[in-house]
Amino acid sequence: MREFSEWIVELGLIDIPLHRVKFTWRINDSKSKLDRALCCQDLLRNFPNLILVGLKRSFSDHNPLLLTLEACNNWVPKPFRCYDAWFLNSEFKSFLNNEWRNLPNESLHNKLKILKGPGPLKTWRTENFDIMDNKISELESAVHDLKNLSDNRDLNNMERAKLFAANSVLNLWLIRRERMWRQKARTYGFNMKDRNTRFFHASTIFRRKKNETIQTKQWQKRNHSKITDAQVEFLETTPLREKVKNAVWACGIDKAPGFDGYNSKFIKEMWDVLKDEIYDFVLDFFVTGCSLRHLNVTWVTLIPKVVNPIFIDDYRPISMVGALYKIISKILSLCLKELGFGRKWIRWIMNCVSSASMSIILNGSPLKPFKMEKGLRQGDPLSPYLFIHQ
Template sequence: MNKQEFSGIENKILASRGRLESIQNEMNIPGQDDEKIALEKATKLELDKWLMVEENILKQKSRIQWLKLRDSNIAYYHACMKNRQVRNNVDRLVISTGQILQSPAEVEEEILSFYKGLLGTAAKQFPVVNPEIMQNGHILSRRQQLQLIKPVTREEVKQTIMDIDDNKALGCDGYNSYFFKKTWHILGEEVTAAVQEFFENADMCKAVNCTTITLIPTIHNPINIRDFRPISYYNILMSHELVKGYGRKNISPRCMLKIDMHKAYDSVEWVYIEQELRLLNFPAMFVKRIMACIRTVSYSVLINGKPSVPFEAKKA
């Protein structure tokens, strides 16, 4: 979908509807030929196309997952989208000194300063890992090691794409999985090659690993930066993947813990993670892949619908 073709949807709908009305008025005149009937049919199809495009755009923006009806719900989508935008807007902030920030520039600066301190700084001291304790616990077997580093096949890459919901967009460019499914005969080779190259060399393109953080208010009328919960879409995708099939009866007993991300991943130094992985006997190539995903990440905070300039994460 290129910008030129899919911009100005409302104007395209008005133009198509106007042409259709004009054609139908002409058809009221006796003696019309089959060419006019075919033209009416083609114009109807064109109008239906732009109406569907408009509905899909608004549906994605409103994030209504449960509504799958084919009828037009334009007004409803608009209302949901506007309500969500108003609820998530950060119009003012009260900082530690008691000062109230109200200008968009001051609010953005305060938010970025907070998250750069949380995600973009490294500790001066690292926790010490006791190798003896780690070796006396459960570590990976040779069979498990080989399973982790076995080659990723072309079929696995394609199946992973096909299993993603059509309306899920994994990146900030807005291209959802439906786009890749429908153009797989064109893009499939390049996508597969890029994925396999990462698994072979553990080289991660930084642009691919830019994560957008959305601020979700935890209370009504939030005024402090801590009144917002940072939500990364990648975290949501990962959590959904981990709990898939969790409630099945034919699996071993287990439990699930919900941990405050601020106290866990966001505060764990990367050197510590790497030490733990190596002591648990994870293969060197697997550790390299994990650390490539961690060390190349950058963050862009979505502030009032506008993504900020990305900043790099630094945890060692």
């Protein structure tokens, strides 16, 4: 079975998920999923609402399977996402630097909001990345024609230079496409050198994300002594620039972006441009205690835990926190290891906890945010350190 699965991936075929039934063959107490339907990527691209349905059995040991087109009536506008592959374009950072300097004198949050659009960033994406498939197709045709020509005669110097250039540019576009589909599929544990774009593409289309099992440790109750006044003063000291940068660099770059569309990869790549305004934003919070309500929004997407999810328990909720809020939360979480904090510290923590709201992503689009009444959010760096102490 493993070899068959590897063969499917190698050929770029997609095993269409089966609906309504779990097994397709039964004899007495024996049962198995023997029947399936495979298709190529192009078919699924042309017919994205293709589904495989298991029908009722009659006298046969097998369920008949029906391949059909489901009515596609759930289209919703998709939120903005900044993809890591954009930074593989050598001109992207220069473009961002110029656009950032031309933005109006607004808060950091508003500047990022203006940048993502409808505005310059969406225009750049349309002109430079939405043409990706056409560009790859043109380059593949050019390489193919030149190689066919070389089968009949020796290429001259100009033709060899064209072939080398086409191959080099094609390789860059293939890496960009692979990186983008990998991020969309959120599939981890694969070497980027494998260049298995078809697998990442299939994973994205069918939302087949394999979740890691996180090892947990049972909390051991300890007797904590109240920290000293000197420790309280140290904890409530306004963070310096080095501490802010350490918090940013402590955030993983492979996390999905939150409601603002940016992840830590974007912040790190644009650090030289954003660092002063990020520090001013952090300083404003720690000095004035300004509310984070407009930044403290969490999107929750539901990942199926089973093949044919029906009930809410069949899904695993994944939380996505905004990039700017995560910086504040990370700074506090790096210090939050003891009890007995001062009033200022408690006010900071309560600001982060009480200002949070959540929005469920349905069919790729966020619903209306709602206020959370209890519980801790997955994805918030503070969550592992907050608990009920009795």
